[in-house]
Amino acid sequence: MNCYEDLVYRGLIKDMTNNEDFIERLNKGGMTFYIGTDPTADSLHLGHLSSFLICERLARFGHHPIVLVGGATGLIGDPRPTKEREKQDTSVIFKNIEGIKNQLKKYFPNCEMVNNYDWTKDITFIDFLRDYGKYFNINYMINKDIIKRRLDEGISYTEFSYMLMQAYDFLWLYQNKNCIMQVAGQDQWGNITSGVELIRKALNKDAYAFTMPLVTTKSGVKFGKSEGNALWLDKDKTSPYQMYQYLINSEDEMVIDYLKRFTFLSKEEIDDLEVKHKEKPENRDAHKALAFEVVKFLHGEEEAVKAREASEAIFNGGISDDMPTFEVTSKNILDILVECECATSKSEARRLVQQGGVSIDSKRVDDANLIVDKLEFILQKGKKKIIKVIVKE
RNA sequence: GGAGGGUUAGCGAAGUGGUCAAACGCGGCAGACUGUAAAUCUGUUCCUUCGGGUUCCAUGGUCCGAAUCCAUGACCCUCCA
Numbered sequence: 001m002n003c004y005e006d007l008v009y010r011g012l013i014k015d016m017t018n019n020e021d022f023i024e025r026l027n028k029g030g031m032t033f034y035i036g037t038d039p040t041a042d043s044l045h046l047g048h049l050s051s052f053l054i055c056e057r058l059a060r061f062g063h064h065p066i067v068l069v070g071g072a073t074g075l076i077g078d079p080r081p082t083k084e085r086e087k088q089d090t091s092v093i094f095k096n097i098e099g100i101k102n103q104l105k106k107y108f109p110n111c112e113m114v115n116n117y118d119w120t121k122d123i124t125f126i127d128f129l130r131d132y133g134k135y136f137n138i139n140y141m142i143n144k145d146i147i148k149r150r151l152d153e154g155i156s157y158t159e160f161s162y163m164l165m166q167a168y169d170f171l172w173l174y175q176n177k178n179c180i181m182q183v184a185g186q187d188q189w190g191n192i193t194s195g196v197e198l199i200r201k202a203l204n205k206d207a208y209a210f211t212m213p214l215v216t217t218k219s220g221v222k223f224g225k226s227e228g229n230a231l232w233l234d235k236d237k238t239s240p241y242q243m244y245q246y247l248i249n250s251e252d253e254m255v256i257d258y259l260k261r262f263t264f265l266s267k268e269e270i271d272d273l274e275v276k277h278k279e280k281p282e283n284r285d286a287h288k289a290l291a292f293e294v295v296k297f298l299h300g301e302e303e304a305v306k307a308r309e310a311s312e313a314i315f316n317g318g319i320s321d322d323m324p325t326f327e328v329t330s331k332n333i334l335d336i337l338v339e340c341e342c343a344t345s346k347s348e349a350r351r352l353v354q355q356g357g358v359s360i361d362s363k364r365v366d367d368a369n370l371i372v373d374k375l376e377f378i379l380q381k382g383k384k385k386i387i388k389v390i391v392k393e
Numbered sequence: 394g395g396a397g398g399g400u401u402a403g404c405g406a407a408g409u410g411g412u413c414a415a416a417c418g419c420g421g422c423a424g425a426c427u428g429u430a431a432a433u434c435u436g437u438u439c440c441u442u443c444g445g446g447u448u449c450c451a452u453g454g455u456c457c458g459a460a461u462c463c464a465u466g467a468c469c470c471u472c473c474a
Binding site for chain 2: 218
């Protein structure tokens with residue numbers, strides 16, 4: 001399979017610029033391209049992973065990835081469809097940059113890494129307006145989908161300007177790093193095309209770009225959130241076991257798509273899993289492969305094996321050294337549930353017990369006033385949250 | 394600068410003096426059915442020592458009583474200049 005075929009197979013192309021020779025050049029290799037992210041948190045999450053894997057995929061076809069961390073753009077804030085972002089403290093953003101850089105270095109050690117703060121920080125307002133502002137027509141900007149959607153809700157001049165910065169990044173990388181292609185998530189299409197336009201207007205050159213579709217569940221909800229929280233790539237924020245569990249619970253109808261998107265398994269391997277999955281969905285072979293492969297990529301084979309063993313032990317009614325463990329100081333079942341993050345309040349904990357959603361050592365708890373006299377036990381909340389609890393005196 | 398409209402639970406959205414801890418939908422959580430999937434059905438969704446307590450942008454006020462009326466302020470939207 002050539003590069004373009006592989007991208008199509010994996011569902012990685014949503015929009016692409018209409019250069020005549022785009023597909024040819026993708027297949028030929030040798031393009032320098034970049035993909036970026038803003039430091040909105042100190043860790044990347046599962047959604048980022050699916051995008052950044054493109055670095056490795058394209059590198060395997062002979063292209064040269066540059067990874068950009070948006071120190072400058074992070075200070076401005078990419079407009080969200082709903083509302084203005086809160087202004088982040090610069091110290092937070094600088095701290096986030098470090099966290100994200102370290103992760104990217106770890107996962108993509110062969111990529112060149114750049115920070116747009118480096119080439120943006122010394123540009124003066126007047127220079128920027130004179131040298132680049134003239135290339136942008138307000139009507140053009142307002143017609144970008146993301147801006148249009150914000151016109152009702154309101155958008156600050158700051159966020160409105162975001163696309164100019166991202167466009168300038170592309171231009172700068174084009175001029176200084178010979179970077180001729182940009183890749184990003186589908187929500188970045190407007191920003192990307194601004195960059196392509198800027199390069200055309202300022203340099204009279206063609207640039208290339210494509211976006212990748214958002215990874216969603218069957219019903220179109222963004223994939224990669226668990227209990228309202230992102231699944232972080234940082235092991236201390238989301239344990240290998242949690243990551244494994246999240247992936248193994250993927251919907252049947254989506255699991256093959258996720259395998260294409262999140263792993264480097266070949267078409268043959270994925271086809272094989274698809275057959276197995278269709279024949280015996282209850283074996284969850286495809287789900288297991290997905291979970292294992294992703295955890296292996298993130299945390300190494302050893303951690304992946306541990307996560308798999310823990311998962312299999314726990315869901316066969318057993319225990320494991322690697323299962324999530326909480327230390328609590330209470331003996332009252334409601335307080336224990338809150339301490340173990342199974343409930344956010346005692347009211348919620350009480351409701352859980354009353355609805356029959358809590359078990360201790362496989363026995364359903366039916367008394368909300370239960371005092372637990374064991375010092376170590378297995379607590380189950382709902383169907384899937386199974387943890388070890390140690391009571392500390 | 395002028396005129397008008399708005400701000401209600403995670404989100405969307407009703408509610409215009411008491412019966413409002415606030416309809417309804419989505420989302421979330423739990424139960425049943427299953428395969429750690431989906432769909433479906435049922436229950437639930439501010440806190441609580443279960444007596445009650447604290448909510449409807451903020452602060453003050455009117456009233457026996459305020460999400461609802463008044464004043465001031467903040468933020469947002471639309472139109473005009």
